[in-house]
Amino acid sequence: MLQYNDLILAFQELKLHDKLVIAHASLRAFGEVAGGADAMVTALMYTTGGIIMPTHTYKTMVTPVSGPANNAVNYARAQQWNRLAEPFHPAMPADVMMGVVPENLRQRPQAKRSIHPILSFAGVNAAKIIQAQTLDNPFGPIMEVANADGWLLLLGVDHTANTSIHLAEKLAKRKQFTRWALTEKGTVTCNGFPGCSAGFEALEQALRPHTLARQVGNATIKALPVRTVIVTVMEAIKKNPLALLCERADCERCAAVREGLKS
Numbered sequence: 001m002l003q004y005n006d007l008i009l010a011f012q013e014l015k016l017h018d019k020l021v022i023a024h025a026s027l028r029a030f031g032e033v034a035g036g037a038d039a040m041v042t043a044l045m046y047t048t049g050g051i052i053m054p055t056h057t058y059k060t061m062v063t064p065v066s067g068p069a070n071n072a073v074n075y076a077r078a079q080q081w082n083r084l085a086e087p088f089h090p091a092m093p094a095d096v097m098m099g100v101v102p103e104n105l106r107q108r109p110q111a112k113r114s115i116h117p118i119l120s121f122a123g124v125n126a127a128k129i130i131q132a133q134t135l136d137n138p139f140g141p142i143m144e145v146a147n148a149d150g151w152l153l154l155l156g157v158d159h160t161a162n163t164s165i166h167l168a169e170k171l172a173k174r175k176q177f178t179r180w181a182l183t184e185k186g187t188v189t190c191n192g193f194p195g196c197s198a199g200f201e202a203l204e205q206a207l208r209p210h211t212l213a214r215q216v217g218n219a220t221i222k223a224l225p226v227r228t229v230i231v232t233v234m235e236a237i238k239k240n241p242l243a244l245l246c247e248r249a250d251c252e253r254c255a256a257v258r259e260g261l262k263s
């Protein structure tokens with residue numbers, strides 16, 4: 001079983017104590033960890049200069065009867081899900097898809113959380129970073145991490161969990177989407193919603209020379225500068241506008257990106 005000290009030692013080797021960090025984590029990937037998500041988050045707080053994690057909340061999403069074309073939404077079919085939506089509130093837990101680690105971070109008394117009703121972030125020692133998010137600029141916090149020479153941590157997850165790639169896609173002028181969310185003040189439009197991340201691991205090889213990797217328990221942890229991720233993605237999309245799209249025949253968002261490139 002991994003102990004808290006094993007995590008501390010592994011994270012210290014990455015030398016991120018004075019760096020802002022955006023982290024994505026799968027606790028399960030590590031095998032058994034004494035103290036679970038609590039130990040993981042405490043170790044991250046102790047070994048980084050500040051940390052943010054996505055605490056996205058997809059159950060707030062609703063769909064109007066009509067909206068923009070080529071938006072990877074079947075407006076008629078989506079109506080049936082609207083009655084299950086819940087209005088966003090600042091204490092809404094992160095979606096279970098995000099894992100237990102960001103939810104633990106969000107619950108820390110010293111944590112701040114942004115108020116995007118779908119794509120919020122929580123952070124500790126990163127209040128200014130968190131505040132950079134607006135409804136139309138959902139990845140503003142990641143831009144702030146990049147501008148501060150911050151780093152990306154992938155803890156037992158691959159680049160399909162790497163939200164910084166979505167910011168780079170936007171900067172490369174890749175098609176973004178419109179989604180809608182319920183809030184306590186009614187439905188709001190969320191522009192700048194990202195595409196699909198299923199094809200992102202294709203970037204692994206290009207990023208490997210810039211990546212610090214360690215084995216910790218059953219998991220691989222990877223650390224690399226966010227700015228390097230952004231520059232590498234932008235170059236890849238410039239070279240090939242279809243770069244990092246997934247191969248699934250039924251992927252609506254990747255199909256919409258391809259369709260948008262035809263016009």
Ligand SMILES: [Zn+2]
Binds near residue numbers: 199246251252253254
């Ligand atoms: Zn896709």
